[in-house]
Amino acid sequence: RKQPGSHFIKHIIEADLESGKYDGRVVTRFPPEPNGYLHIGHAKSICLNFGLALQYQGRCHLRFDDTNPMKEEMEYVESIKEDVRWLGFDWQEREYYTSDYFQQLWEFAVALVKNGDAYVDSLSSDQIRQYRGTLSEPGRPSPYRDRSVEENLELFEKMRRGEFAEGECVLRAKIDMAASNIIMRDPTLYRIRQKSHHRTGEKWCIYPMYDFAHCLSDSIEGITHSICTLEFENNRELYDWILDRLNAYHPQQIEFARLNLSHTVLSKRKLIELVRQKYVDGWDDPRMPTISGLRRRGYSPGAIRDFCDRIGVARRDSMVDLALLEHCVRQELNKTAMRVMGVLHPLRVVIENYPEDQSEMLSAVNNPEDESMGNRQIPFSRVLYIERGDFMEDPPKKFFRLAPGREVRLRYAYFIQCEQVVRDENGEIAELRCTYDPETRGGDAPDGRKVKATLHWVSAAHALQAAVRLYDHLFTVENPAEQPDFLEVLNPDSLETLTGCMLEPGLAKAAAGQRYQFERLGYFSVDPKDSAPGQPVFNRIVTLRDTWAK
Ligand code: ATP
Ligand code: MG
Ligand code: MG
Numbered sequence: 001r002k003q004p005g006s007h008f009i010k011h012i013i014e015a016d017l018e019s020g021k022y023d024g025r026v027v028t029r030f031p032p033e034p035n036g037y038l039h040i041g042h043a044k045s046i047c048l049n050f051g052l053a054l055q056y057q058g059r060c061h062l063r064f065d066d067t068n069p070m071k072e073e074m075e076y077v078e079s080i081k082e083d084v085r086w087l088g089f090d091w092q093e094r095e096y097y098t099s100d101y102f103q104q105l106w107e108f109a110v111a112l113v114k115n116g117d118a119y120v121d122s123l124s125s126d127q128i129r130q131y132r133g134t135l136s137e138p139g140r141p142s143p144y145r146d147r148s149v150e151e152n153l154e155l156f157e158k159m160r161r162g163e164f165a166e167g168e169c170v171l172r173a174k175i176d177m178a179a180s181n182i183i184m185r186d187p188t189l190y191r192i193r194q195k196s197h198h199r200t201g202e203k204w205c206i207y208p209m210y211d212f213a214h215c216l217s218d219s220i221e222g223i224t225h226s227i228c229t230l231e232f233e234n235n236r237e238l239y240d241w242i243l244d245r246l247n248a249y250h251p252q253q254i255e256f257a258r259l260n261l262s263h264t265v266l267s268k269r270k271l272i273e274l275v276r277q278k279y280v281d282g283w284d285d286p287r288m289p290t291i292s293g294l295r296r297r298g299y300s301p302g303a304i305r306d307f308c309d310r311i312g313v314a315r316r317d318s319m320v321d322l323a324l325l326e327h328c329v330r331q332e333l334n335k336t337a338m339r340v341m342g343v344l345h346p347l348r349v350v351i352e353n354y355p356e357d358q359s360e361m362l363s364a365v366n367n368p369e370d371e372s373m374g375n376r377q378i379p380f381s382r383v384l385y386i387e388r389g390d391f392m393e394d395p396p397k398k399f400f401r402l403a404p405g406r407e408v409r410l411r412y413a414y415f416i417q418c419e420q421v422v423r424d425e426n427g428e429i430a431e432l433r434c435t436y437d438p439e440t441r442g443g444d445a446p447d448g449r450k451v452k453a454t455l456h457w458v459s460a461a462h463a464l465q466a467a468v469r470l471y472d473h474l475f476t477v478e479n480p481a482e483q484p485d486f487l488e489v490l491n492p493d494s495l496e497t498l499t500g501c502m503l504e505p506g507l508a509k510a511a512a513g514q515r516y517q518f519e520r521l522g523y524f525s526v527d528p529k530d531s532a533p534g535q536p537v538f539n540r541i542v543t544l545r546d547t548w549a550k
Contacts, residue, residue: 007313009048009254013056013225016252022224026058029096029223030084031065031214034076034198036268037283037290038083040304040325041259047308048256049227050089061221062091066099067213069197077198079283083291088301098208098217099199105208106160108216108246109171109189113152117245118189119145120155122169131177132185139177139185159192162205166192171206175241183234184241187211215239216248223251229258230317259311260319263473264289265480279490280474286527286539287474287494297471298515298525298541303329319479327548329541333515333523338366338373341411341456342503342518342538344468346385348431348460351416354382359459362442364412378504380413383460385502387520390455391432393421400452402432409454411519415440456519463502468524468538470496501538510536520544 016022028049032042053060062084066072084091112118121144123131133139147155156171158164171190179185189212194205215238218226226239236253243250260266265274266289274280274288283290286297294304307328311320341364359381366373386402395403402408407417420433439446443454472494480486503518510516512528522543530537 005309008315009052009225009227009256009313010055012252012254013052016224017056025222025224026053026056027061027222027224028052028058028227029061029063029218029221031063031098031217032080033065033068033071034073034080035068035071036076036272037079037292039266039268039271039291040261040289040294040307041266042083043087043291043304044259044308044311045227045229046084046087046089047305048313050084050091052225052227058224060089060091061096061223063096063098063217063221065210065214065217066097066197066199067207067210069193069195069207072198074198079292083295086295086301087291087304096217096221097199098213099197101213101217101220102200102204102208104220105213105216106206108248109208109212110153110156111246112173112189112242113156113171114149115245116149116174118171118173119147119152120159120169121145121172121186125167125170128170128172128188132182133177135182139182141177142172142186145174145177145186156190159190159206160204162194164192166194168192173212173238173242175238181234181237183211183238187238211235211238212242215242215251215253216246218251219243219248222249226251226253228253228255230255230315231258255315256313257315257317260317260479260481261289261325262319262322262478263475263480264322265475265486267481270481270486273487277487279487284529286469287471289474296528297539298513298523299329300332300515303332306332321548322473323546323548326542327546330523330544330546333517333541335369336367337515337517337523339364339368339517339519340504340507341378341458342466342468342501342507342521342524343385343387343456343458343463344498344501344518344521345388346458346500346502347388347391347429349384349386349416349434349457350431351382351384351434351436352419353435356382358382359461362412376506378412378506379459379462380410381459381461384410384457385460385463386410386432386455386457390453391418391429393429401455402453407451409440409443409451410457411454412443413441413457414438414443415445415451456521458502458504460502462505464505464508464536466501466503466507466536466538467530468498468501468540469527470498470540472496503538507536508534515541517544 030049050060121142131140170188172186175184177185190206233255284292284296307325361377363375391402414436416434416436422431424430474494476491477489480489510526515525523541524538527537
């Protein structure tokens with residue numbers, strides 16, 4: 001019965017389909033609160049909910065859980081839509097908003113009051129907290145707990161009309177102040193917020209709490225399986241209580257483990273802090289674990305979906321290594337990305353026996369993994385750049401690249417040999433004087449002699465100068481969230497900007513978002529914000545070295 005890619009939520013859905021519990025329907029939802037940008041943790045939930053709908057020919061609703069006017073904005077609504085679409089999912093007809101149900105939710109609340117299941121409490125929020133008790137100590141009833149239904153109806157109506165100040169009173173469910181599950185000790189259902197809402201404007205000044213709004217929104221929309229993260233396990237009892245008391249259609253809440261990813265934080269509150277305090281350059285900074293940051297960095301939707309498949313769905317919290325996400329994007333780009341040559345730290349090389357004022361075109365393979373991607377022509381001439389790190393004047397035993405008197409291959413070009421090191425007035429190496437062997441055109445010697453290294457290079461006269469940004473982990477520790485202050489473990493070297501990099505000339509035409517493998521260096525993509533026509537800025541998506549331990 002165990003199929004690859006199967007998990008406990010699929011087993012629940014399959015059992016429900018078999019028993020006819022929801023008349024064969026599968027309706028899931030992805031319910032973000034529009035109070036920040038989506039991150040890779042949300043991608044896990046998106047892939048799960050939309051993926052289940054696709055697999056079982058059901059539907060998945062995109063629902064904005066917009067019940068808190070204090071923190072929500074239209075900018076976030078728009079970014080969420082863009083990110084879900086970019087990940088490759090489609091929410092069909094329209095999106096849903098909890099705020100569209102404010103009238104219905106109010107009527108449900110009135111029904112609870114009429115049944116004696118809810119009351120208006122005039123304790124302050126501090127008092128409510130004190131009265132609630134602790135795990136070891138039962139709560140005490142509020143002195144307002146036994147208000148009559150008539151009085152509660154009148155007070156709740158006054159709350160709605162704006163006759164009370166914020167904090168003066170709340171509506172609470174009347175459940176059990178001694179419940180072992182503290183959430184069930186008369187939870188707050190409605191509170192007053194004298195604040196304009198981004199969609200309903202001034203219409204409401206009372207707003208429903210998450211636990212009240214969520215189960216009823218699921219119910220109104222005919223959701224069958226309401227999937228949430230494990231922190232809500234204790235809230236399930238309240239979810240069920242509200243729907244049962246109101247005799248409402250009853251979806252099934254199912255909890256799964258949230259994604260934790262190493263060397264980053266996945267909490268909107270912390271991500272907002274990074275943005276507001278300008279530790280990063282906005283929500284879409286390529287170092288951010290946001291969908292928009294990953295997109296700008298050069299990640300593809302396919303790689304993120306593949307990652308979400310591989311991490312699976314379980315009921316136990318764990319930490320996923322960032323190296324797995326990197327592994328997924330490498331796997332894809334290895335098959336799809338065009339190879340090019342670019343020198344990040346240029347060292348000038350003059351080929352003394354190559355004619356001045358001459359150049360030639362050499363043929364280079366675009367992708368050895370995919371013949372259909374064809375070949376391209378790259379210029380070669382007397383003055384070239386190679387990577388500074390590919391030369392050592394006094395090499396240790398295991399260094400096989402260029403050194404005085406040594407011969408190496410230039411990729412797709414010729415063998416060259418280093419004859420002389422030229423220094424500038426500061427004693428720094430300014431250029432290398434080399435010779436080439438015209439017989440080795442294309443990369444092999446007719447006499448069969450071998451070289452131990454093949455270097456990438458770019459012709460100086462033809463090179464495109466560009467800026468390249470190298471990224472490292474945003475945090476220096478695996479789990480920054482468990483530090484007393486996560487800002488203390490920010491990596492000061494998470495961004496290195498290189499200017500004056502020398503790239504093969506064809507890259508002048510690279511379009512925003514285009515992804516390449518710079519041979520021997522890694523995968524890079526054209527930054528969509530900072531590039532100008534003919535002047536691309538490249539972001540390193542990931543290095544070539546795979547550190548994922550299978
Ligand atoms: P945060 O803790 O970052 O504020 P949240 O849960 O408050 O996240 P919501 O906008 O409410 O953010 O999330 C929408 C959906 O995404 C919820 O169903 C939530 O369970 C899911 N989700 C959020 N973070 C993760 C995560 N790290 N892993 C898996 N699912 C997540
Ligand atoms: Mg939430
Ligand atoms: Mg939140």
